[in-house]
Amino acid sequence: MKNPPALEQLIAALKVLPGVGPKTAQRMAFHLLQRDKTGADKLARALDRALNHLTHCERCNTFSETPLCSICADPERRPDQLCVVEMPADLMTLEQAKCYQGLYFVLMGRISPLDNIGPKEVNLDKLMVRALDEVVEEVVIATNFTAEGEVTAHMIAELLKGRGPKVSRIARGLPVGGELEYVDLSTLAQAVYERKSLTAQSDPSTPPG
Incomplete structure (x- = not known):
């Protein structure tokens, strides 16, 4: 029996994390979907915000939401x-x-x-x-x-x-x-x-x- 496509996509996405293999990714996916939907929603929102708001500091190259990070400023x-x-x-x-x-x-x-x-x-x-x-x-x-x-x-x-x-x-x-x-x-x-x-x-x- 194959997993539903949406579940397979989630498992594949979790495997990109360092040290996470297929079985660990599957356990994570099941946990988020069955045990912690609130946590899953927070994770999705946090990733979306990070991807859309974070860039690199113009001076030091670290992650920042502004042209200069707090240290450089x-x-x-x-x-x-x-x-x-x-x-x-x-x-x-x-x-x-x-x-x-x-x-x-x-x-x-x-x-x-x-x-x-x-x-x-x-x-x-x-x-x-x-x-x-x-x-x-x-x-x-x-x-x-x-x-x-x-x-x-x-x-x-x-x-x-x-x-x-x-x-x-x-x-x-x-x-x-x-x-x-x-x-x-x-x-x-x-x-x-x-x-x-x-x-x-x-x-x-x-x-x-």
Whole structure:
């Protein structure tokens, strides 16, 4: 017996969520339709509103309902610091840690050649325009310590090398392979405070001291 077309369409739509397979999507669909029609209606309305009202902030590229998000529009933020993160969730995690008072740029992804995601797909051209506006003095790279995040951080550092702003990387107090969204706030704050410069790399063959 096949499901009704409307039910199949709902299940297929739920499968687009990360980590949701066919069985989980089917359980979600049954729950929304049978147990929580009010919740289903709220979900539908919220998705419709988000799709029709959200756009990207003109300066930092995060989601916003206005041309400038609340952070970019805040005159109390430091305009000379620009923190580069992968996703809006990373921005929110840094804000919760209360360790940074500058502005942001959200890549909306990370470079991943295996997934055909290159510099263009993560808005590196837009980042360069933002970082080289003659106001930014330091670019703090806060991409995740995954293989893709490290590749992205390296490419950003190379693109900015010798072009004005100091480039730093948040410290490795974060676990290798870890993602900012899931790191405890005190560890994240310490990583930001102990960020390392990427513009004056020492020769690895030269002993310290």
